[in-house]
Amino acid sequence: MKERIKNRLRDLTGLVGVSGSEQEVVKYLYEHLSLIADEVKVDNNGNVIAVKNGTAPGPNLMVSAHSDEVGFCIKNILENGFIVFDKVGGVPDSLLQGRKVWITTNKIPGIIGVKSGHMQTAEESKRVKTVRECYVDVGAASKHQVENMGIKVGDPIVFQSDFMEMHDKDLICTKSIDNRVNCAILIELFHELKGNDFAGTLFGVVTVREEVGLQGAVMVGDTIKPDYAIVLDTIPAGDVPDIDTEKSLPVYIGKGPACPVSDGVAAMAFTYIHPKVREIIVEQSEEANVPIQYLTLNGDAYTTDAAKLALTNGGVPLGIVATPRRYSHSPVELLNLNDAVGVLKVVKGIILHNGEKDLNFIEIKDRYSTDQEKP
Template structure:
C-alpha cells in the first residue's frame, strides 16, 4: 500500500497542473479511478466526481481533495525573448530568483533569472524582488523564438522539482505535495473499497482551483448536495527551527494526520468542523490506532475547501483530515508518507461506518418533544 501511494504521488507531482490548467492531473485521475468507481465523470470545469454505491441505503458522503497547485502564468513574451510572469496562488516572492521552472505541460525548461551578485548593490542584495520584477530565461533571443518553442501567453509555469526520497525513505520531498498526496489517497481509498460493504453512497471528489479561492468546491457542493463531507488537504508543519511549534503551529511530520478544528483567513473564510463529524474522525483515529494532531489555525492564511463546502446546499456538516508537510508552496515540500497512510485509515473507517452516527448539531432530549 505504501509503495502504491508513493507511485501515485511520484506520477502526480511530476505533472504540471496550476489552478485553471489542471488537465494533465484530471486526465491521470480519471484513468486511475475509472476501474474502481461505479461511475465517474468530469464536469465542464474539471472537477472529478467518482461514485461508489454502498450495499444498502444511507447518507451521501463526499470525500474530497484538490488537484491544482500554486504556480505562475506567462504574462507576456518580451521582444528580447524573456518572459514576464503573473502568480497563480500564494507562492512567496522569496522563493523566486534563481529557480528552474517548467513551462506548459510539455515541461519546456526555463530559469527565473537573478542579477549577477558581482553587479548587485548592497541595497539590491537585501531586497526581495517581486514577481513583476522577475523574468524567465528560456535561452531565446526573440519573441518569435519563444513562440516557436510552443510557449504562449496564458501558459502555466511551475517550479522544476524532482521526486526525492530522503535518507529515511518514508520522507519525500518535491513540489505540489499540496495536494497531490491526497489525490493519491483517494485513488487508494477506492481500491480498498472495491469489494467493501458500507451503507449509502461515496463520492470521491477532486476539485479544481482550490488555491485561488476554493472555487471547485463551491461548484461541486451545490451540485452533489452531500449529507456530509470530509475534506483531505495538507497542512503546514511547525516542527522547524524558525517556528515556535507549541505556541504557533503544533503540527509535526511523522506524528499522524492533523485535524484543524477551526481555521480561517481573516475577512474571507472561516471553518469550524461539525461536532458529529469530529466525533467520527476521533473515533476512527482511536479504533485504527492512528495518532491525530488536533489544532486551531485562525488568522494565519490557512483554509481549505471545507470553508466553501460548509456553506453549500443550506450547510454541509464537514470535517478535515490533513497530511502535515513542511515548506508550504515551495519546490521542496516535505512529508512523511506514513501520515498519509493514517489519513487513508481514518477515512476508510468513516466510509465503512457511514450512516451509523446521527448528524444533528445537538441531541434534543425526548422529554422536550413529548
C-alpha cells in the same frame, strides 16, 4: 499501501497543474478512478466526481481533495525573448530568483533569472525582488523564437522539482505535495474499498482552483448535495527551527494526520468542525490506532475547500483530515508517507461506518409526551 501511495505521488507531482490548467492531473485521475469506481465524471470546469455505491441505504458522504497547485502564468513575451509572469496562488517572492521552472504541460525548461552576484550592489544583494521585477529565460533571442517553442500568453509555469527520497525513505520532498498526496490517497481509498460493504454512497471528489479562492468546492457542493463531507488537504508542519512550534503551529510530520478544529483567514473564510463529524473522526482514528494532531489555525492564512463547501447545499457538516508537510507552496515540500497512510486508514474507517451516527447539531427532545396534544 504505502508504496502504492508513493508511486502515485511520484506520478502526480510530476504533472503540471496550476490553478485553471489542471487538465493533465484531471486526465490522470479520471483514468485511474475509472478502473475502480462505479461511475466517474468530469464537469465542464474539471472537477472530478467518482461514485462508489454502498450495499445498503445510507447517507451521501463526500470525500474531497483538490487537483491544482500554486505556480505562475505567462503575462507577456518580450521582444528580446524574455518572459514576464504573474503568480497563481500564494507563492512567496523570496522563492523566485534563480529557480528552474517548467513551462506548459510539455515542461519546456526555463530559469527565473537572477542578476549576477558580481554585478549586484550591497543593497540589491539584501533585497527580495517582487514578481513584477522577475523574468523567465528560456534561452531564446526573440519573441518569435519563444512562440516557436509553443509558448503563449497565459500558459502555466511551475517550479521544476525532482521527486527526492530523503535518507529515511518514508520522507519525500518535491513540489505540489499540496495537494497531490491526497489525490493519491483518494485513488488508493477506492482500491481499499473493493470487497467491503458499507452503507450509503461515497462521492470521491477532486476539485479545481482551490489555491485561488476555493472555487471548485462551490461548483460541486450544490451538485452532489452531500449529507456530510471529509475534506482532505495538507497542512503546514511547525516542527522547524524558525517556528515556535508549540505556541504557533503544533503540527509535526511523522506524528499522524492533523485535524484543524478551526481555521480561517480574517473575515474571508472560516471553518469550524461539525461536532458530530469530529466524533466520527475521533472514533475512527482510535479504532484504526492512528493518532490525530488537533489544533486551531485562525488568522494565519490557512484555509481549505471546507470553508466554501460548508456553505453549499443549505450547509454541509464537515471536518478536515490533513497530511502534515513542511515548506508550504515551495518546490521542496516535505512529508512523511506514514502520515498519508494514517489519513487513508481513518477515512476508510469513516466510510465503512457510514450512517452509524446521526448528524444532528444538538439533541432535541419532544417536550410533549405521547398522551399530550401539541398546540
